[in-house]
Amino acid sequence: MIDRATLVAQVQAQFPTVIVGDESGDLALTVGRMHLTELAGWLRDEPDLQFTFLNNLCGVDYLGREPRFEVVIHLTSITNVMRIALHVGVPENDPTVPSLARMFPTANYQERETYDMFGIIFTGHPSLERILMPEDWMGHPQRKDHPLGYEDVAFTHNEDLIYANKPFAKE
Amino acid sequence: MVMQSRAFPAIEIPTPAQIAATANNGPNADGEENMILSMGPQHPSTHGVLRLVVELAGETVVNLAPDIGFLHTGIEKTMETKTYTKSIVLTDRIDYLAPLSNNYAYVAAVEKLMQLEVPERAQVVRVLLLELTRLNSHLVWLGTHALDLAAMSVFFYAVREREYILDIFEMLTGARMMTSYFRVGGLAWDTPADFIPTVEQFLDYFPARIDEYEDLLTNNPLWHQRTKGVGVISAADAIALGLTGANLRASGVSWDLRKAFPYSGYETYAFDVPVGRNGDIFDRYTCRVQEMRESVKIVRQAVERLKGLDGLPFITADRKVAPPPKSEITYSMESLIHHFKLWTEGFRPPQGSAYVGVESPRGEFGCYVVSDGSPKPWRVHFRAPSFINIQALPHMARGKLVADLVAMIASLDPVLGEVDR
Numbered sequence: 001m002i003d004r005a006t007l008v009a010q011v012q013a014q015f016p017t018v019i020v021g022d023e024s025g026d027l028a029l030t031v032g033r034m035h036l037t038e039l040a041g042w043l044r045d046e047p048d049l050q051f052t053f054l055n056n057l058c059g060v061d062y063l064g065r066e067p068r069f070e071v072v073i074h075l076t077s078i079t080n081v082m083r084i085a086l087h088v089g090v091p092e093n094d095p096t097v098p099s100l101a102r103m104f105p106t107a108n109y110q111e112r113e114t115y116d117m118f119g120i121i122f123t124g125h126p127s128l129e130r131i132l133m134p135e136d137w138m139g140h141p142q143r144k145d146h147p148l149g150y151e152d153v154a155f156t157h158n159e160d161l162i163y164a165n166k167p168f169a170k171e
Numbered sequence: 172m173v174m175q176s177r178a179f180p181a182i183e184i185p186t187p188a189q190i191a192a193t194a195n196n197g198p199n200a201d202g203e204e205n206m207i208l209s210m211g212p213q214h215p216s217t218h219g220v221l222r223l224v225v226e227l228a229g230e231t232v233v234n235l236a237p238d239i240g241f242l243h244t245g246i247e248k249t250m251e252t253k254t255y256t257k258s259i260v261l262t263d264r265i266d267y268l269a270p271l272s273n274n275y276a277y278v279a280a281v282e283k284l285m286q287l288e289v290p291e292r293a294q295v296v297r298v299l300l301l302e303l304t305r306l307n308s309h310l311v312w313l314g315t316h317a318l319d320l321a322a323m324s325v326f327f328y329a330v331r332e333r334e335y336i337l338d339i340f341e342m343l344t345g346a347r348m349m350t351s352y353f354r355v356g357g358l359a360w361d362t363p364a365d366f367i368p369t370v371e372q373f374l375d376y377f378p379a380r381i382d383e384y385e386d387l388l389t390n391n392p393l394w395h396q397r398t399k400g401v402g403v404i405s406a407a408d409a410i411a412l413g414l415t416g417a418n419l420r421a422s423g424v425s426w427d428l429r430k431a432f433p434y435s436g437y438e439t440y441a442f443d444v445p446v447g448r449n450g451d452i453f454d455r456y457t458c459r460v461q462e463m464r465e466s467v468k469i470v471r472q473a474v475e476r477l478k479g480l481d482g483l484p485f486i487t488a489d490r491k492v493a494p495p496p497k498s499e500i501t502y503s504m505e506s507l508i509h510h511f512k513l514w515t516e517g518f519r520p521p522q523g524s525a526y527v528g529v530e531s532p533r534g535e536f537g538c539y540v541v542s543d544g545s546p547k548p549w550r551v552h553f554r555a556p557s558f559i560n561i562q563a564l565p566h567m568a569r570g571k572l573v574a575d576l577v578a579m580i581a582s583l584d585p586v587l588g589e590v591d592r
Contacts (some may be wrong), residue, residue, distance in 0.1 A: 106413025
């Protein structure tokens with residue numbers, strides 16, 4: 001069993017660029033996207049650590065902050081009974097992150113969902129397609145600046161208002 | 172780039188488009204063509220609106236891709252426009268067979284973010300209800316699973332017992348399914364006077380009913396033929412696929428969040444975690460049935476504790492989070508202000524984020540909440556176990572018979588409301 005202080009020391013020795021933080025009591029590592037696969041692979045394969053279980057992978061849109069997006073990954077070590085969070089910043093002008101789907105097959109759907117909802121492109125993903133939204137949907141609905149628009153209604157009295165707010169509703 | 176280690180299998184999870192593109196359209200070695208079958212979304216055995224695109228060679232599944240999203244309602248997005256308390260209602264609709272587990276994961280994440288203490292009485296009632304929810308959900312799973320394999324009577328028995336649990340929920344919350352009973356800091360209101368006797372009555376009645384289900388199935392040779400050695404997942408594959416709950420434990424991994432990261436006082440209850448060996452459908456069945464017996468044990472302990480906690484507070488006394496009792500409003504100006512502020516504006520958790528995973532009937536139900544310090548959550552994400560577990564289907568079904576596919580779906584116990592959110 002490894003404790004949090006030892007893990008932090010090992011991470012800092014191996015990956016000096018990783019920022020060690022805290023997420024409501026859990027260990028949180030902020031990592032640059034170029035080091036993500038390396039760090040995740042090391043956490044998974046190091047015999048003392050064995051963070052083999054990927055719980056959760058999701059995106060967050062911090063509109064107005066730089067970098068705008070963040071991909072949050074939670075990993076669990078079953079042998080050490082420990083959970084950590086990895087935070088990866090993603091800029092708006094180049095929203096790409098290396099995919100973990102080949103390393104952790106469970107990330108496959110979660111990365112597809114994050115791509116669907118936030119438009120973050122996971123490079124190296126075997127099949128990065130929309131998963132929850134319709135295939136022909138325009139935009140990425142969980143982005144903070146995605147127009148919420150109005151319902152498509154059968155009546156035309158407020159048609160101009162609808163199309164002003166939701167330009168792509170018009171076929 | 173890190174090398175793929177041997178213990179970690181690479182598992183292909185195709186999409187429907189990939190199946191259409193890669194399926195061979197010409198005749199195979201036997202001179203027959205592979206067929207692409209669209210199973211669902213309105214298929215009774217898919218437990219909701221799940222569509223499977225199956226490539227078949229005769230009766231053998233060559234490849235398969237789940238097609239999901241038919242029930243997507245944007246719950247996560249909607250929650251960003253509601254206050255923390257108002258969002259609780261939406262969490263019921265995610266996994267509609269285990270609403271209280273969802274309520275709990277969400278309020279626990281907000282409580283973790285706010286570092287809020289929950290009174291003991293509320294914790295005990297929460298544990299009691301989380302276990303009743305597990306029974307409720309497992310009964311639906313058992314009934315529908317047996318129904319899918321043509322054992323009809325089990326469904327009627329399971330639904331009969333489920334009614335008792337739904338009656339308890341109704342007496343407590345006024346709703347049979349959409350409970351919304353937990354609040355940040357405790358419970359919505361106190362339990363009614365006849366709550367404990369009703370639960371005890373159910374506890375006296377229920378264990379014999381589990382025996383009845385087992386009489387019908389556990390030693391039934393027909394049941395064995397359909398479930399033993401079918402849909403096998405190894406422990407390494409189960410971890411790689413992110414399976415949780417009974418699906419993971421059936422493969423021989425003893426991992427239960429109630430034991431690993433105890434919440435709501437689970438560490439103080441005596442119960443076992445049933446673990447399977449072969450990772451087949453039968454082991455998933457036995458794990459869940461044993462889990463029902465363990466849940467009964469936990470509920471019994473919680474009832475005993477609750478008797479000693481009569482009259483104690485059921486929600487935190489922190490007036491910045493929980494509203495004051497109605498009677499206090501009539502004489503205290505400060506309470507009136509708190510009441511007004513809480514119901515018009517809501518409370519403001521500090522900036523930050525928190526992840527909580529709870530052991531829902533289907534596995535790890537996680538909730539990730541991000542707060543920007545305003546009364547509305549900046550981002551809420553749910554790690555829905557069904558969404559993750561459904562990824563195991565192609566891996567399980569490749570090279571197996573299409574008739575077993577129905578059993579495999581049911582053994583994963585997916586709830587499509589949770590898959591699509």
